[in-house]
Structures are given as structure tokens and as C-alpha cells.
Amino acid sequence: MSSNGDRDGDDGRDRDRDDLAWETLGSDTDYSCPGFDVRRDDVRLPDGTETDFHYVDEPQTVVILPFTPDGDVVLVEEWRQAVGRVNRGLPAGGVEDDDADLVAAARRELREETGFEAESFEQFHTVEPANGFANSVHHYVLARNCTRSTNTDLDFNESIRPVTADYDRFRDAVFAGSVRDGRAVIGVSMYEHADREHTRRD
Amino acid sequence: MSSNGDRDGDDGRDRDRDDLAWETLGSDTDYSCPGFDVRRDDVRLPDGTETDFHYVDEPQTVVILPFTPDGDVVLVEEWRQAVGRVNRGLPAGGVEDDDADLVAAARRELREETGFEAESFEQFHTVEPANGFANSVHHYVLARNCTRSTNTDLDFNESIRPVTADYDRFRDAVFAGSVRDGRAVIGVSMYEHADREHTRRD
Known part of the structure; x- marks a missing residue:
């Protein structure tokens, strides 16, 4: 579900992940411009609701x-x-x-x-x-x-x-x-x- | 050209603005999603080149x-x-x-x-x-x-x-x-x- 399973720390990573975690059902680029992309992930929330979430996707x-x-x-x-x-x-x-x-x-x-x-x-x-x-x-x-x-x-x-x-x-x-x-x-x-x-x- | 003319500081604000400043020729919302918009500004660079620039637009x-x-x-x-x-x-x-x-x-x-x-x-x-x-x-x-x-x-x-x-x-x-x-x-x-x-x- 997450690519960060090898990390842990004092900021909540790996704490009670399952209670709050969303499940990613799919992911596509929804918009592109010269500086960055916007990704749209199809997700399932902890209560089972299916929705989508959009965020800026850029290189490190x-x-x-x-x-x-x-x-x-x-x-x-x-x-x-x-x-x-x-x-x-x-x-x-x-x-x-x-x-x-x-x-x-x-x-x-x-x-x-x-x-x-x-x-x-x-x-x-x-x-x-x-x-x-x-x-x-x-x-x-x-x-x-x-x-x-x-x-x-x-x-x-x-x-x-x-x-x-x-x-x-x-x-x-x-x-x-x-x-x-x-x-x-x-x-x-x-x-x-x-x-x-x-x-x-x- | 800028709404920040009333500010100044040690981080370069108001320093030599004219040498580096872009001129904004127009601005439109190019994309919208629930979390933010992306604006596209039409701009003129200091060397006179006309191009556009895209950035995330969100509330404070x-x-x-x-x-x-x-x-x-x-x-x-x-x-x-x-x-x-x-x-x-x-x-x-x-x-x-x-x-x-x-x-x-x-x-x-x-x-x-x-x-x-x-x-x-x-x-x-x-x-x-x-x-x-x-x-x-x-x-x-x-x-x-x-x-x-x-x-x-x-x-x-x-x-x-x-x-x-x-x-x-x-x-x-x-x-x-x-x-x-x-x-x-x-x-x-x-x-x-x-x-x-x-x-x-x-």
C-alpha cells in the first residue's frame, strides 16, 4: 500500500498505519504543465468510501x-x-x-x-x-x-x-x-x- | 506589477526589481481540482520573450x-x-x-x-x-x-x-x-x- 515501509520515525510514520491509511485503487496523470504534473489517485477511505484525490507530482x-x-x-x-x-x-x-x-x-x-x-x-x-x-x-x-x-x-x-x-x-x-x-x-x-x-x- | 510593494526585507524583496522582474500580460485558471487550481500567467521576460508560466493557486x-x-x-x-x-x-x-x-x-x-x-x-x-x-x-x-x-x-x-x-x-x-x-x-x-x-x- 505504501512504498515507505522501510522507514520509521518519530513523526508518525508506520504508527497505526491501518487505522488511517487509504487504499490506492488506481492512479493517472490528470494534468501536465511545464513545471509539474497533477496526479489523480482513485482511493478507498478507511470507512470504505471510494473517491479521488489530486496532488502535484514533481521530481525530487x-x-x-x-x-x-x-x-x-x-x-x-x-x-x-x-x-x-x-x-x-x-x-x-x-x-x-x-x-x-x-x-x-x-x-x-x-x-x-x-x-x-x-x-x-x-x-x-x-x-x-x-x-x-x-x-x-x-x-x-x-x-x-x-x-x-x-x-x-x-x-x-x-x-x-x-x-x-x-x-x-x-x-x-x-x-x-x-x-x-x-x-x-x-x-x-x-x-x-x-x-x-x-x-x-x- | 507586484502586490508586494509595501514589503521589504533582507531576502531580496524590492532589490533591483526591474532587472529580474517579469511583466504579467494576462492570467487564467488552467485547471481545477478539489484541493487547488493551477493558474497560467502570460508573461514577458526581461529579454522581451513572451511565454507562459503555470503555478498552483491556493488560499493562504x-x-x-x-x-x-x-x-x-x-x-x-x-x-x-x-x-x-x-x-x-x-x-x-x-x-x-x-x-x-x-x-x-x-x-x-x-x-x-x-x-x-x-x-x-x-x-x-x-x-x-x-x-x-x-x-x-x-x-x-x-x-x-x-x-x-x-x-x-x-x-x-x-x-x-x-x-x-x-x-x-x-x-x-x-x-x-x-x-x-x-x-x-x-x-x-x-x-x-x-x-x-x-x-x-x-
Whole structure:
């Protein structure tokens, strides 16, 4: 019924699955646009009712938190049509079929969106940003010792400007609530916590 | 061009808008399903190219972080069809036309999904969880001194069980990476930071 049977955790996965679980009777793509598909699943609810449920279907995404050797963060300023403003956030993009793994996807997206190359990559967190209406999975990848090595390689409709910024100022803006971008909020706050834990262990 | 002209912040809003901004030439609903619409905007890119862009269009959402008088957190265990698993997370739902404001929406959603009533509410953070493909805005609302007062009032296809849980254990699970739900990650991490700041000021 679920492909997640090999996972368990403190967030309810594998808890009392049978009481709440829906049975999937069928699944089709109901709509397609350049950015994503919408799937319609035919389902049976726990009380036996048969209905359908629609959700956004998109590839897994890597979100990169890239640091320069000086400790600055590499950000992208990007037009976000859905919210009608320029967004200052972390480089990110969908995993493609040719990407061998998440690190390869992160390396490619960092290069395409910023022109920077990193010395090393490390995945440090994974979330589902909107699992009420989308199957999106965002993998957060730390990129260390990033230096500019090439020009950006943008899709025709990506309006992106890479910038380097003082990391502490950006972190403070996240915590002050003046950064609306959810990826930046999760990337910075989870990195800050992991960093504190790491410092405590040393 | 943008309805966000009254805002500014450290995340790039209002920075060099004209260099990156797209011009919206028209907008229509391209698809509808029970959970959301997809809008298609006809746009002109900064280089003059005319194209279109599709994104999920949904109402603003409230996400509630509810505490009992004992300091436990009220959570919902809910089947999430998009990711095929039971999700343990924060009560949340879309703002409806009849909601006078965000607090009214939070009060209604908390009651419907958990049967709990709060003594007071306070909005403490706002993010766009996926502004690359959706105009979703999530408002985080702290609910204090919650007590159970009524039965839940669920939509026919909501498979939800309210639970109270030890807050420290849930927070630790968020920071350990075993909670995949993005709303829970943002709610807990931003609350933790605000709480630390508050303690420092006292």
C-alpha cells in the first residue's frame, strides 16, 4: 500500500498505519504543465468510501547551502512569478534522470544557477515542504569551499542573479522573519542546529 | 506589477526589481481540482520573450503550534496520500472566506482537526513553502493553554487522529531529521528561536 515501509520515525510514520491509511485503487496523470504534473489517485477511505484525490507530482529537489572559503553564503536572486517578487534564497532544482545521485544533482544545479563549484558536498536534511497537496521532497545539501569557476547556464525562463552575502546577516534575517522563502528558512535553521550540535561534540 | 510593494526585507524583496522582474500580460485558471487550481500567467521576460508560466493557486494557510497547559504539544496524525504515509504534524488548513482574520482561521482549524480550544493565539512566522511552483503562504500561529472542548469536525476525506505528545521529544525529532513534514520543521525551529530570544530578553 505504501512504498515507505522501510522507514520509521518519530513523526508518525508506520504508527497505526491501518487505522488511517487509504487504499490506492488506481492512479493517472490528470494534468501536465511545464513545471509539474497533477496526479489523480482513485482511493478507498478507511470507512470504505471510494473517491479521488489530486496532488502535484514533481521530481525530487536538491536545495544547496553553499559557502565560500571566506564563510560567505552563495545565494540566488530570482524572479518568482507565483508570488510576484524577487526572491533571495538558496540555489535549488529538480533531480534529473542523468544525475547519478543527489550530490551530482546538487553539483549540477549549483554550477548552472551560480557558476560556482564546491570542494565537497554533504546532504544534511530532507523534508516534504507541502505534503498536503504535493509529493515534493527537498533534500538539503551543504556545499563547502565554493569558488566561481564558470558562467551560469540558465533555462530560457530562469531570471536569476547569483550573489555572495554575509552568512550571519542572512541567518539573522531568517530568524527575524524577514525571509519568506521556506527553503531558506529550513536550510538555515537545520544547518544552524547541526552546527551547534557539531560544536558541542568537539 | 507586484502586490508586494509595501514589503521589504533582507531576502531580496524590492532589490533591483526591474532587472529580474517579469511583466504579467494576462492570467487564467488552467485547471481545477478539489484541493487547488493551477493558474497560467502570460508573461514577458526581461529579454522581451513572451511565454507562459503555470503555478498552483491556493488560499493562504494557517499552521498551528498548540500547547496544553502542561506544555505538551497537540499534534495530528493524518494520512497524506501525496506521500503515501501517515504524517505526524501540526494542525493546519486553508483560510476560508468566513474567517475574519488569521486568528479566527487558526481557532476554527484547531477546533475542527483536534477538538481543542486555546486561551490565546499569536502569529509568529510566515513563509512561502514552495514559491517556485505555488503561491502558497503559510502563517504560523502559536496557540497557548489548549484544552479539549469538543469533538473533531472533519471533512469526509480527512483521515486525522489528534494526539498530545511530549514537546521536547517532538522538537528533538525535528532537529534529528526524523520529521519529514516541512510545516513541523518550520514551526518548531522558528518557535525555538523566538523562545530563546524571548528568554534572553527576560
